[in-house]
Amino acid sequence: MESTVSDRFLYTTPLDPLAKPLIDELTFEYDSRYGSFYDAEGATKEMNRYAPEVFAPPQGNFLLLLRDGEAIAGGAFMKHADEGTVEFKRVWTHSAHRRQGLARKVLVELEEQAVRQGYSRIYLTTGFRQPEAVGLYLTNGYSALFDTTADPETIRKLPFEKSLHFGTYAARKAVVSATLQGAA
Numbered sequence: 001m002e003s004t005v006s007d008r009f010l011y012t013t014p015l016d017p018l019a020k021p022l023i024d025e026l027t028f029e030y031d032s033r034y035g036s037f038y039d040a041e042g043a044t045k046e047m048n049r050y051a052p053e054v055f056a057p058p059q060g061n062f063l064l065l066l067r068d069g070e071a072i073a074g075g076a077f078m079k080h081a082d083e084g085t086v087e088f089k090r091v092w093t094h095s096a097h098r099r100q101g102l103a104r105k106v107l108v109e110l111e112e113q114a115v116r117q118g119y120s121r122i123y124l125t126t127g128f129r130q131p132e133a134v135g136l137y138l139t140n141g142y143s144a145l146f147d148t149t150a151d152p153e154t155i156r157k158l159p160f161e162k163s164l165h166f167g168t169y170a171a172r173k174a175v176v177s178a179t180l181q182g183a184a
Helices: 020-034 045-046 102-116 132-137 166-180
Strands: 005-011 061-067 068-077 085-093 121-125 157-163
Touching: 005 102, 020 068, 020 085, 020 121, 061 102, 068 102, 102 132, 121 132, 121 166
Parallel strands: 085 121
Antiparallel strands: 005 061, 061 068, 068 085, 121 157
16 A cells, blocks of 8 residues: 555654554564563563653654554654764554555654754664664665674674765755745
8 A cells, every 4th residue: 555645744752642552563573573682571671771751852753654643653763972963763664554665754754853953963773683674774875884794693783874964855855845835
């Protein structure tokens, strides 16, 4: 099914009831891929590692992509220790809505919001049992900060980075704005 005009972004909090089914499925997915590999408590501990406040403006944000009022994808970011750097977390598409380019839509929206909040660099990690995520980041301009020829299981947490070029986003926004106003 193609994305429809009913798709919209909602900036909210991980505590929003709309986020719960998406977060629950992500927790289940982490548990099914990793089990207790990192910790006996499994994914629940990982999902509760950060307080909801770290994903709140002005230093962070939490995003849901809604279709017909239901969360079908989402993601978040928080301030990273490095100056001007944001760390993306929990970029996720509900299993019933995959293969529609939704993770990319979320990724681009998060990048643009990070720019709006003054960040110039993105840092993120993904797990070694998430090849789809690795592919998403590599095909969207992220640089792997690890040896991509090595066995991912030997690295475990796979770090990526991307510089945010303000001009690229500003130019695209100007074209969209001009088109919407009939100037193009």
